[in-house]
Amino acid sequence: MEIQRYKDxxxxxxxxxxxxxxxxxxxxxxxxxLSGGSTPKLIFxxxxxxxGDKIEWSNIHFYWGDERCVPPSDDQSNxxxxxxxxxxxxxxxxxxxxxxxxxxxPRAEAMRYANLLEINLDRVEGIPQFDLxxxxxxxxxxxxxxxxxxxxxxxxxxHCVIATQPESGQKRVSINGTVINSAKEVIFLVTGSSKxxxxxxxxxxxxxxxxxxxxxxxxxxxxxxxFLDEDAAAGLE
Numbered sequence: 350m351e352i353q354r355y356k357d358x359x360x361x362x363x364x365x366x367x368x369x370x371x372x373x374x375x376x377x378x379x380x381x382x383l384s385g386g387s388t389p390k391l392i393f394x395x396x397x398x399x400x401g402d403k404i405e406w407s408n409i410h411f412y413w414g415d416e417r418c419v420p421p422s423d424d425q426s427n428x429x430x431x432x433x434x435x436x437x438x439x440x441x442x443x444x445x446x447x448x449x450x451x452x453x454x455p456r457a458e459a460m461r462y463a464n465l466l467e468i469n470l471d472r473v474e475g476i477p478q479f480d481l482x483x484x485x486x487x488x489x490x491x492x493x494x495x496x497x498x499x500x501x502x503x504x505x506x507x508h509c510v511i512a513t514q515p516e517s518g519q520k521r522v523s524i525n526g527t528v529i530n531s532a533k534e535v536i537f538l539v540t541g542s543s544k545x546x547x548x549x550x551x552x553x554x555x556x557x558x559x560x561x562x563x564x565x566x567x568x569x570x571x572x573x574x575x576f577l578d579e580d581a582a583a584g585l586e
Contacts, residue, residue, distance in 0.1 A: 351574045351575070352577065353576050362392045365538060366396050370400050370404055383413050385427035385430060397434065401438060406439050407445065411431070411447060415524065417521050418452075418522065419452070423451075428451070451522070455511045455521075455522055466524075473531050477508060477531070478533060479532040481534045489561075494512040495510070497562065500562055504527065508524060508525060508527070530570075532570070534571045537563070539575065540577070540581050551563055553585070
């Protein structure tokens, strides 16, 4: 595991964008699972503005690690956010965008998306393998859409699971922990002072840290990197 610390979320966005541009260079097919949230939104803005004509977007296939069960026109949609801040501003083939159909029945969609991953991705011991999974972390230590109260979903038999946001009751489709940990590379993007307690608990392996799904991210095949700003990293020594 590697920890990268930056001054603020803008610096995180700029550093990660440069990192991604280098990672996809000279790759004919690169499969990445995207995350929602404010930090990815900023990253998409940087990628569009500074790398729009420097990255061969046709070589990248885009997926989502999780999606809210809402239509693609809904402001809560991770897909819509990505369209607004990235896809509408770059030349990416439509066939390279593999969205979760949040408007469909969650159970049927989880099955469909799991099958899509099996078809499109290489597999390691039967598990679809992304080149890169991008993750955020909530104040409660959740990642993708696997929350502490449903931590058993992490090891679910199905590649994609149906999760429930504990406060709103909103249904979400999420990849499971086995798919996350089978990726060639996993990167956490965590910014803001509201995250510092969980960052300290998880990275410091403090008592009870395994109650939080973000602590279970331990890629078996590849690399794990945390991109943190100073606020999120404030509790670390």
